[in-house]
Amino acid sequence: MNSTSALAGQVAPKAEDAAHDLNSKSRTGNTASDKAAITITGLCSNSLNSKAAASNCKTVITQSQFQRIIDAVEPNLPARGRREFAERYADALVMANKAEQMGLDKRAIYEEQMKLARVQILSQDLKKLIQEWAAQISDSDIEDYYRNNIARFEKAEVDRVFVPKIRSTPISSDVKLSDADQQRYSGESQQAMKNEATTLYSRAVAGEGFTELQADAYRVAGIKTATPATSMLIRRVSLPPSQVSIMNLKSGDISSVLADPNGYVIYRIKAKYVLSLDQVREEIKEILRSQRLKDKMRDVEDSATPSLDESYFAR
Incomplete structure (x- = not known):
């Protein structure tokens, strides 16, 4: 309030x-x-x-x-x-x-x-009470969650190559393409970059460095800006669903070509380790607090079912 x-x-x-x-x-x-x-x-x-x-x-x-x-x-x-x-x-x-x-x-x-003021005040007071209850997380609750969800706290040091989905248009902006030409160019561009991703994967498996592979990915895509760093730290919870499987790989393994919203990615696992309980204690506390709050609010909301007269509100 x-x-x-x-x-x-x-x-x-x-x-x-x-x-x-x-x-x-x-x-x-x-x-x-x-x-x-x-x-x-x-x-x-x-x-x-x-x-x-x-x-x-x-x-x-x-x-x-x-x-x-x-x-x-x-x-x-x-x-x-x-x-x-x-x-x-x-x-x-x-x-x-x-x-x-x-x-x-x-x-x-x-x-x-x-x-109305009475209803609003009581509703706000109930929410506050539920929030205070949800925040009362014991050490044993935190420890149990850590043990039962240990995979969530894995962290991996990886190399990653990002391959853009399409090439930059080489045609001058003054040239107006027809819809048919634009569609044809887009299709050819996407296929070319998909083929490039497959080629880069084969080169990665052969042992080439990811920095060089990333530079070639941008060159083929026609991107003039500096290439991004390939080394990074990742966790399972930070990955999109289509890429979570890489956390099951071992050190030294190279992933297949994986879909990304804007293109394709290839990972190489360099090292993996599990974060300690002390490192993730506050994170777990927030997870449990949020879940308890959500569950209790759902219990309250499910205790009664409002219905509206649509013919009245449609007027």
Whole structure:
């Protein structure tokens, strides 16, 4: 819940009642927490019908009272944010008091707005409670997940050649190709690059260096920019589904030509190892938190089934 929506929830009670409650509570003690945090001169329960009375009264919100408000809406609000919130809250109390003087709280729409505010606040509080529960991950939960999903934490040092799917158009941009010519060129270009990927694979198996292979892939594709580095570290979870199989290879193995969204790739495994539990502890914690949150929210959503009258909403 952000501070803006929280503020709306806080000023929902009648301003007269809030002012009376705050004033009465502020006179109950003299501790540090009972010192004023916000003082609003001219706002109090007897100021509704008398301007003279309003000028002689005030509402005092103590530090402890203000802290309870903050705890209810955004406990971790930084000092600067608290000051901004206090200013907005005080302004809102003054405006709410004026609105009551005008009788805005007597309108039928006000009751519906209060009902909606109650639903929104309860819904937000439930989500917050579920999020707090989902974040309570024990060390044993983390260790069990690590043992049962050890393959997820494998890391491989690889060489990779990327072969673009099509060649850059060698024709001047001033030349307008017909749709048929463009389609024919695209088909020929894709087939040429697919053939090049097969050739590069054979050269890789024969022992040629991947840096040289990558340079040739770009040369054939007509790409003038610098070729990318071929050495990289990868994990199973970072690979697209069509390339996950390379994590089953052994050190020294070369993959087949694999599909990539923009072309083809060939991998050579240089080394493989498993990340330690300490290295992935926070990652596992987030995985479990996210899954627990998703499962609990699904349980809540599945507990009831809304249905809409489509004939009504189609109007």
